[in-house]
Amino acid sequence: MKFINFTVVKFSVLLVLGILTAYFLPITTFLLNYLLLLLLGVYGLWLWARKQLIQNIYFGVATYLCFFAIGYFSYQMRMPQFQPNHYTRITSENTPTLLQLKIAQTLKPDKYNLKYFTTVNAINGVPTNGKILLNISKDSLTKFVFPDEMLLVYTPILEISKPLNPHQFDYSSYLKSLGVYNQLRISENDILKTKKGSKTLKGIAQNLRAGIIEKLQNTKLKTDERAIIQALVLGEKKDIDKNLYDEYAAAGAVHILAVSGLHVGILYIILAFLFKPLLRWKYGVFFQAILIVLLLWGFALLSGLSPSVTRAVTMFSFFALAKLFNRESNSINTLFLSFLTLLIINPLWLFQVGFQLSYLAVFFIVWLQPLFYKIGYSKYWVLRKVWAIVSVTICAQIGVFPLSLYYFHQFPGLFLLTNIVVLPFLTVLMCGGILIVVLTSLNSLPDWFAEMYNFLIEGLNGFIHWVATQDEYLFQNIHFSTLKVLGAYLLIVALALFFTKMNYQRLVSSLLAFSVLITIYIYDELSTSTNQLVVFQRSKQTLIGYKSRQHFMVFKNDSTKNISDTYPIKSFITAVNINTYSEEELPKLFRYKDKNILVLDSLGIFPNHQITHTLLLTNSPKINLNRIIDSLKPKQIIADGSNYFTYVKRWEKTCKLKKLPFCHTAKQGAFPIE
Missing domain, CATH: 2.40.50 (OB fold (Dihydrolipoamide Acetyltransferase, E2P))
Known part of the structure; x- marks a missing residue:
């Protein structure tokens, strides 16, 4: 599919580049005025060029610059400094x-x-x-x-x-x-x-949803089951138990708990099937498209017009309207048209994880699913349906895999099994859930129907629990940097193009992309292999971390065992690419880069005539800091989160009088010792 030839795709790319440029290279109001004049000049060039009988390169350049400028200014103008009444x-x-x-x-x-x-x-x-x-x-x-x-x-x-x-x-x-x-x-x-x-429309939607949730609480639905239906139909996740949510994440099914393109897509298919008889009429296609779009937006209103469902409904509204005008072959064009429209409306959506994941998933499904479907095509209806689910799941996972690793640092190995079971089940749950919400709103939900739905959700939760407990198939704490994300997508696109049409040029491109990814991995290994000593901030506890290449050792002052999965150690280990981990009791004296680091605890005992570079105060020692400074002559003093704030304020005043650098981790954050 030569999707890159679609003009709307190019416009979308230029718009995104403009938004990213404004994000990374913001400018002052003074410069913005001059850039606005430049934009007017570009617009004038565009008006002149479009009137020419034979179009030249100036028309194309001016058009692309206009979309780049739209992205840049639409983002920049939303910043507080450019809003006089903010x-x-x-x-x-x-x-x-x-x-x-x-x-x-x-x-x-x-x-x-x-x-x-x-x-x-x-x-x-x-x-x-x-x-x-x-x-x-x-x-x-x-x-x-x-x-x-x-x-x-x-x-x-x-x-x-x-x-x-x-x-x-x-x-x-x-x-x-x-x-x-x-x-x-x-x-x-x-x-x-x-x-x-x-x-406001959004306020009405939220109050309507709150009223429905209140009515649901008075039905026979159990707590966990009610929380699931609220997430599936109403987009309300706040009542889901944390352990249950973590199990869905571990099983690779957390996407069904957020109303998104998956749910809207299922609803779109259901509505298209229900209104299929309309196609027998002369203007049936028109009425079918209008009814589908109206009901999709009604569903968005019911679910509170959250950003995720608004994006999804906008996307499928474009698909419905494209079908009306017989434009089904240009699915990627339609997808990018919705993408372009939403970013023009709100460029800040580009930086939201849900926006990125949803569009990547749909893009790869639309692009690659026909290819995968042909590979596994079967003459048997059941096998075709199973393979359709499998191919959609694989394509979506390929699309979001690098970005998911970057944001969440884990990969559920049983995602395919989970989706084969859950996706057909989800259609039934969506239909039943919508019916329950409607009946509850009318105060006419039968108890037997609520209990039957409880049984279905319990079955789903039981399956999710079983998958989540297969720990050997859940890969966690995966280090994945921004460069790795870019390299991974470069390789995925190169391989997809190669398998779509195999030739020498695309084979070379794939090998080059693979080489780039390997180079990025080598660079990441080298850039994260430096040594580092960090005094972390944690309330009522002293934590010092020492990183030596890919090994990380934590020194702590309590008997708590194995804190590698707790705050703040877990995310640090993942981010700096740690392979091995250990814990030790906090010593009284460190030696790091030819510098002595003295730890002073609640006993307040310190050695005489000890040359000290850094003094670390822990557990609120009752000391005369003036005398200690005169005796040890430290270059800097650190107070961690285990100290009383009243003590810290007194020490800070003393250091200020002595003109000595002072750091309080509870105020200034973790302190890396250089």
Whole structure:
């Protein structure tokens, strides 16, 4: 399939390049004005070139530059510094402010707080815009707040904390990809006034979903089974038990718990089958496409218009409309048209994991599945259907494999078995789940039907549990860098093109891609083989890690055994490509790169006349730091997370007077000793 000849594919690539350029090379407002003038010049060139009878290279160059510029400016203009009314330009952090908020989205709560995305409509009476994360203490709350509700609060705007240990999940960067740059932490006492705001489509969808979930809680559905149906049909995952969710992830079936292209695709097939009789009419194709699109968006509304389902429904809406105009042969063209449209609407979606995985999976299914299907074609109907599921699963897994390793660092070896069983089962569960939701909404769900659905979900969960317990088939803690992702996709595309049409040029390209991937692996081994000593941040515990090439040793001050699978060690081991691991009791003195590192614990005993480069304070020792500094003359002092904050503040003042570098890991994060 010569998909690269499709114009929309080229436009999409240029748009993505523009967005990525704006992400990695942001500019100031001053330069942006000059680039806008340049864009107008390019647009003028395009207008001139398109009027020529015989098109030349200038028309093509101007067109591509326009799409590159659209990507660049659409991303750049969404940054707070280019929005004059954004709340970050009107107020400063940590200063109490009168804020008028509107609840935009309800999030999964943590142990202590209810969480919401809100829009900041005004600050001290000045109209503003921009999204902010709102945390409301559970202990203080007597009534819940709902989407589209308005709140008047008086509280400081706070920074979203960066991770305190290396290679940890950066929640602040994740929120920035959603357009959220700050947070609020309040109790109910900080809410001065509440009122109903103007209704929005997304707010109506979320409140409708919340009402259905409340009704589901009063049915015969069991807790785990109800959580699964909420995830399958309503896109609500917050009630799924963590252990159950981890089992689905280990079995390679976690994708069925998030309403996405898979669920929308199944629903699309079901609707196309139900409305097939319409094709007998003269305008039946038109009515079928319109009904399918309307019902798909109704399903999106029912599931709360989450980003994943909105993407999927948009994608399949384009497929439905393409079918209406007899454009089925250009599936990749249609796919990229939806991709282009969504990124023009919101370029920030490009940096969301779900967006990346969903489009890669569908792209490889559309591209490679016909080839795989021909290879395993059988004259027997049952075998053809089984092979169709297998080929779709393999193609989707090929598409997302490198990126999944990069983000999740694990690979479920039994994914094929899981999907062969689950995918046919999922169609039944989707149909039954939608029926249950509709009947529950009408207050007419029969108990026998709920109990039958309980039985089906219990069977699915039992199978998932069995697969997840096959530990030898779950490959975890796999190091996979950005370069490896790029190299892996280069090899996958080269091999796919070679097996599509075998010739000498494509064989050479495949061998070159394979050589590039091997080179990347060698480079990664060399770049991660350096030595390193790190004082980690962990509350009430001292952890020091020593990395020597591919071996990692952890020194700790308690008797806890094997903490390699706990925070913050697990992600560090994976990120720096560790092969062997060990643990030792924390010594009183380290020697690293000809530097002495003295560990001072709660006893506060230190040697006299010991030349010390770094002094590490642990477990709140009762010491006279002035006297220790005069005696040991350290070059720097570190206090880890095992110390009382009152002690740390006193030590910090002392070091400031002595003009001595001081680091508190609970505030500044893990400290690498050079």
